[in-house]
Amino acid sequence: MQFPWFRRFGGGLELSSIDFFGTDQTETLSQAIRRSAEDTTASVEDEPEANVLFGTIQGSVVGLRYYTGVVNKGEMVSLVREPHNPYDRNAVMVANVYGSQVGHIKRQLAAPMAHIMDNNLAKVEGVVPYGVNNTFTMPVHLSFWGKEENKEAVISELNRHGFKLGLGSKGGGQVASPGRTIDQFFAPMKKVTAIPLTPEQLKNAFDKLFDDLMEDKAREMEAGEAVSTPLLPHQKQALAWMTARENSTDLPPFWVEKNSLYLNVLTNFAIQERPESVCGGILADDMGLGKTLTTIALILTNFHNGKPLSLESTPFFPESMATKRKKTAPKENREKGVEETVTEESPTTSHSKRQHEDSVPIVIIDSDDEDDSAAPKKKAKGKTEEKQPKTHPAQRKVPCSHKKKAQKKSPGLSKSSSKPGASGGARATLIVCPLSVLSNWLDQFEQHVHADAKLSVYLYYGAERKRESRFLARQDVVLTTYNVLSSDYGNKKSSPLHDVSWLRVVLDEGHIIRNPNALQSKAVLDLTAERRWILSGTPIQNSLKDLWMLISFLKMKPFDVREWWNRVIQRPVTLGDTKGLKDLQTLVKGITLRRTKTSKVGGRTVVQLPERRVFVQHVALSEEERREYEAVKREGRDIIGRYFAEGTVLTNYADVLAILVRLRQFCCHPQLLRSSTSAAGATDTSTPSELRERLIKKITLVLGSGSDEECAVCLESLRQPVITYCAHVYCKACICEVIRSEQQNAKCPLCRAQIKIQELVEYPGEDEDSDSSDTKDKWLSSSKVDALMSNLLRLRQEDKSIKSLVVSQFTKFLSLLEIPLKEHGFSFTRLDGSMSQRSRTKALQAFQDSSQGSPSIMLLSLKAGGVGLNLTAASRVFLMDPAWNPAAEDQCVDRCHRLGQKKDVVITKFIVKNSVEENMVKIQRKKQKLVEKAFGGRNVQERKQARIEEIRALMEL
DNA sequence: ACCGCCGGGTGCC
DNA sequence: ACCGCCGGGTGCC
Structure with missing residues (x-):
């Protein structure tokens, strides 16, 4: 089995290919490390926060003189089982942070350790207290972490071999570098351990981890001339920051230069070679702030060698061409995804050489699987093996797509460029995105790239995609999906995208790769690139674990290896260690830019939202x-x-x-x-x-x-x-x-x-009662329904294009409303909690679609959908019944009053006069005041009392 | 000479 | 390795 891990390790490490006992039956060091990482998935390694410290033991590392790996005072080391070692099947290898072998654990101790490790009873971690100058052996502090239920087994196994697990400062405890060694995590220590954070503080800090990461990032930068759309101030900031990150020669976070060595202050690992700068990061702006535009601006502005793409016209590219292209690319076609315009000069069918000489515009090739009406085929003979009759590419011309500059340099094929970090011939940017936003990228390229810019954009998608790495490497931009990338990667045959040495890889909706076991994640990690970007509005979705893959993708040493991430960041943080949290914050801050719709640039919010007005309409019964x-x-x-x-x-x-x-x-x-x-x-x-x-x-x-x-x-x-x-x-x-x-x-x-x-x-979950049958026959309206209908009818008369949300807490009420809506010929859709993910998406898409005949009304249950739900198509909201919690109403309204909303939002609340509803509104106001005073009535007794008062008020008792 | 002692060779797993 | 262990040389003092 070939795992991406292997290449990852092999990438920057010469030592990883040491092969110590002949090539046949034994594995290389990197294989061993990789295997140990693979083997322990879904085990102690996977859930480091579920582990407790069993205790520690002082062991020794032997055989130092046979290996080149060196270790510093206080440096962390990893322990790797070597079951196939010909001298001892219990062998446990010791490696430093970069994976270079240091030595072995002494035989006697290796025996119980092998048992413990092989049976996944505990994860063993090592720190070398001193030993830089030791020639033959050195001590190592071993700590055993595992699930509580395995503690006894671990202790007795060690006892059987004459070892006793101790706690804390065994062995003198003068472990160097105060504050950051294993000592810190040895629970019962008298030493000055920081008071752990409470879960609440931790959660709070966590929520704030990505809050407005924009301090010191206020510098603006003008986009290159090839960008035809003027950037907003916050986009110029992002551009400046991204460019600076790409051209950065800074050491990665937590590395310092010391005595002509580079030292990682968290692991105490030192190395002579300068660790590669992290040339990229996470752009975590809220949706709607223009991550796509900013990225396009980045591509054009920091195009090559730190210079922007220029607009100078070349003889290869006569002006007439641009006009012609525009004509052949009617926008309507694109939007429907149907293509009639096909040129024979398209790169799929022409040789790249010819493309060079004839200055044929690069064409974006969009191969919709369902479209085989277009494309008079030509020269299919050269690539019959790729041909699949059902699917062949529809092609389209896009103004921004041109022949790229003539370039004699060999294209960036990873095989030819030995070091990924060296800016060799790499030219192309690979953009990986979910299928759903693919067309958006194409649109945006067309929209924001100057018509005279020579930018080649190739859509690597569809059955007829050109699987030729040399061709791909010559593009300026290659666009593909996670699916295509991983299906290529999963194929036995080589993956063209993995043979290219990219200038830049951009992961759109990058949180998609948060599961490290998914093939698409592995495929993404295995790409070669100089600069790497993650675009994501929600970089952390569930837990800190989500972040690891992102860090790993950015190749931030040493966190690209799970163990170091776990030991240095994840576990300390989950244990509430203040220092660990601070390190995490430093790490995230250094590589992330995030603004929300409320962020300010120069005193003004980043994006001005349209107004929102609330009306209360009283209804008489x-x-x-x-x-x-x-x-x-x-x-x-x-x-x-x-x-x-x-x-x-x-x-x-x-x-x-x-x-x-x-x-x-x-x-x-x-x-x-x-x-x-x-x-x-x-x-x-x-x-x-x-x-x-x-x-x-x-x-x-x-x-x-x-x-x-x-x-x-x-x-x-x-x-x-x-x-x-x-x-x-x-x-x-x-x-x-x-x-x-x-x-x-x-x-x-x-x-x-x-x-x-x-x-x-x-609670069995919401289970729609199936009594809709009896409601239909004897339909009678109600005062509130009448009120709603007259609003809707008036609205339809005034402006047909306006869409409305009709919100209720009672899904049954929504069902009732369907009857008069149908009666009056409204086209509507519906979204409530009982719907499957699939039908939700369908309803959403239908509603957000602005074309004629699309539904103008959405029946929405108040609590349906998460905060992410985007209903910007609507600008009118009818809240049919008051909620207990006013925040729930606000949240619901926010789904349309958010980034992307172009119109002013008008909200109508229906309240029945002289009813429980009016009393509810009074209570809402009271609650609102309490919230404003940050006065939530903390204890149970108070809350109970408040409840009773509420009921009294509601029932007028 | 079936021991002790000496000193050189040697050394991870 | 300034150790321990092994095994050959050696053998009153």
């Missing part, structure tokens, strides 16, 4: 509605009033909520509550299965009503909600913990009723 409403309200008030009298409001909280929900539903449409049978009352006499069923109904009612309940244990939004037999809802983990700690006597935190783990009922 009809007489009949009012009568019925009051009846429902009276009934509810009686019940709740009784609870108040008994002092059991919180005990019966679920019932209280249910009553409120019914009232709120009624305000929207009377029909809504007919389907939801009263969940209140009758808790005493019923069979367990009936009880269970009722509880499920209750929890569904509570959670499905959008009330944003919080768990009374953790005081946060419910995660994995469960309901107790006494009808209170908690996070599953929280209430289980309570029960565990209180054992037999566990009581419900809200009502003190006895609770048991086996009596918790889980």
Whole structure:
């Protein structure tokens, strides 16, 4: 098996190819390291934060004189099993940070270590306390990290061989360089260990990790003349920063020059050769700030040898050509992805030589798989093996695409250029992106590149893509997708993209490679390039782990190797080590630029958003509605009033909520509550299965009503909600913990009723009731529906192009709304939490599409979709019912009032007069004030009391 | 001479 | 390696 790891290690390291026992049955050092890294996937290595320190031991490294790897005072070393060592199958090799072998672990100790390592009982890490001058052996501090359940096994295995795991400062403890050695992580030490951060502080610091990374990055730079679009100030800043990063000769973070050596201050590793500068980084701007344009500007401005691409016209490229090209590239064609314009001079069909001589414009080749109508084929004979009848490229001409400058230098093929870092013949930029944004890149190139610029852009996509690395290396830009890249890479045959020595590789939506086991990630890591960029609005999606791949891609030594990342950054940070967090911040800051829509440039926000205005429209119920409403309200008030009298409001909280929900539903449409049978009352006499069923109904009612309940244990939004037999809802983990700690006597935190783990009922998830059939026959409107419809009808009359979001917390209400919408001939789409990812995307795409006949209305459930949801097509929002939490409404509105919104946004909130809704609005205002005062009512008691007051206010009791 | 002692050769796993 | 170990040389003092 060939793993990308191998090449990665082999890349800059001569020593990696040492082959110590003949080539046949033994493996090279780099293979061994790689294998050990591969073998331990999904194990101790994979989840370093789940590991605890078992203890440490002093061992010795022997055989130093046979190897060239040197180690510094306090330097970290890695331990690699060598099961095929002919002298001892227990052999454990010691390597320094760059992977050069230093020696072996002494035989006696290697025996238990081999057992421990092979069975994945622990990860063993080494630090050499001193030993630069040792000739034959040196000591090594070994620390054993693993899962708690393996601790005994590790200790006894070591004991069997006469070793005893110690804790802390064994061996004198004068481990050099205070503050940053293993000592720091030896838990029970009297030494000055920084107080670990609380999980909350950590999370906070984490959230802020990527906040506005733009200090000291305010310098602006004008784009080269080939960029036809004027850059905004923040884009000029980004350009300046990116150019500076690409041309940087600085040492990578944490490296210093010392005594003519280069020292990594985190691992204490020193080496003579200067570690390569990281020529690139992460552009993590929010979406909409123009990452694509900035990147195009970068390509054109820092084109080659630090100079911009010039516009000088050359005899090879007569002016007439440009005009002609424009004519042959009607925009409409491109947008539909259908191509009629095909020229025979296209690079797919012409020889590159000819292309040179005849100054044939480079053509962007867009091979849509479904399009085989175009392209009169020519000269297909030369490449029959690639030919697939179903798919052949549609081709299009783009004004910006031209023949590149005549260049005699040999193109940057990685085989010919020995050192990737040396700016040899590398010329081409490879852009890898998800398929969904491919066309956007093409559009943007066309839009932002000056018509007279000679820039060749090749779309490496589709069955007929030109799989010729020499050809690819001669382009200025090659555009491809992660899919194409990895399918080439996964093929046994060589991958052309991997044979090119790129000037620059750009990963669009770079967070896509965050899973290191994915083929596309491996494929990306294995690309050769001088400069590397990651574009991503969300560089960290889940955890710190996500960052490693990005750092690894940037080839930031030594973190491109997982072990060093884990030991130096990830674990210290997850253990709450302040120094580790600071190192992480330094690291991220050095390579990342991030601005959000609220970032300021010269005192002004980066992007001016259109205005947003909120109107409240009061709705009066009809007489009949009012009568019925009051009846429902009276009934509810009686019940709740009784609870108040008994002092059991919180005990019966679920019932209280249910009553409120019914009232709120009624305000929207009377029909809504007919389907939801009263969940209140009758808790005493019923069979367990009936009880269970009722509880499920209750929890569904509570959670499905959008009330944003919080768990009374953790005081946060419910995660994995469960309901107790006494009808209170908690996070599953929280209430289980309570029960565990209180054992037999566990009581419900809200009502003190006895609770048991086996009596918790889980929330089955939103399960659309299939009672839409009975709603259809007897359709009656409601006052609120009428109010909405008259708004929509007026809007349609005034401006057909305006799109609206109709938002409710009740998906059933959305279903009801479909009826009058259909009736009036509105074209609409819908997005709610119950939809599959696939149908969501479909609904979204349909709605965001601006062409005629696209839906003008989206029915949206308040909490559907994440913050990432982009609904900028809409500029009108109708909030059908007030939410408990005003922030939820804001968030929802933000989905259209965000970057990319061109129109002013108008929001209409419907509130039924003299109803629970009005009272909710009052409570909202109160809550808002509390938030503004940063006064969240921290403890449970306060919150309970606040709840009771809320209910009192809502029911006017 | 089936030991002790001496001193040279030697040395990871 | 300023060690330990091995194995050959040697053998009163």
